[in-house]
Amino acid sequence: MTYKVSTGLRNQMLVTGSLRAALASGKIRIFSGSEPASADAAETGTLLCVIDKDGAGAGFSMDTTAVDGIVAKVVSDVLKGTNLATGTAGYYRHVGSADTGGVSTTEPRIQGRVSTSGAEMNLGSTSLVSGIEQPLDEYSINLPTF
Structure with a gap:
């Protein structure tokens, strides 16, 4: 698994x-x-879903503690x-609150593949249907050893 991290x-x-x-x-x-080739590039494809806390549109934050x-x-x-x-x-992008999706070397972004197994983000199914709620039960970001 390899994330693409923006500049x-x-x-x-x-x-x-x-x-x-x-x-x-x-x-x-x-x-x-x-x-896209890098997380600095503009978004491509069709936007299928936006995930955040409670699906309320206000975003979310990661935990205050990291382990290993x-x-x-x-x-x-x-x-x-909701799809x-x-x-x-x-693929997916975890973006900062102000990201507009265009080309940027200043916006914070993490980008990865989506699949049912072995990808940076694994879903129960990659077939998303408009209007259906899409949960994301588990989500984490790992920083490899330098």
Whole structure:
């Protein structure tokens, strides 16, 4: 599994703050198709779903504690969204609260593949149907050993 991390997130982590702070009140966007070559590139494909806390549109934050280089969603938070379109999920982006989806080397982003197993984000099914609630029961980000 290999995440693609934006230049903006890498720079913030190196100089001004944490991954958790950079993505605070952010959202996860799930798209159809193949992921862009980098997390700095503009979003591609059809936006299928936007995931956040309680599906309320206000974003979510990661837990305040990391264990063994892994930070997870807050255990008590329910992450979900209502599918905006019907399609096959191919990739996702975890974005900061102000991200507009265009080309950027300053926006904090994590991008990865979506599948039913062996991907950066695994769902029960990659076939999403418009109007159906999409839960995300587990979500974590790991930072590999340097």
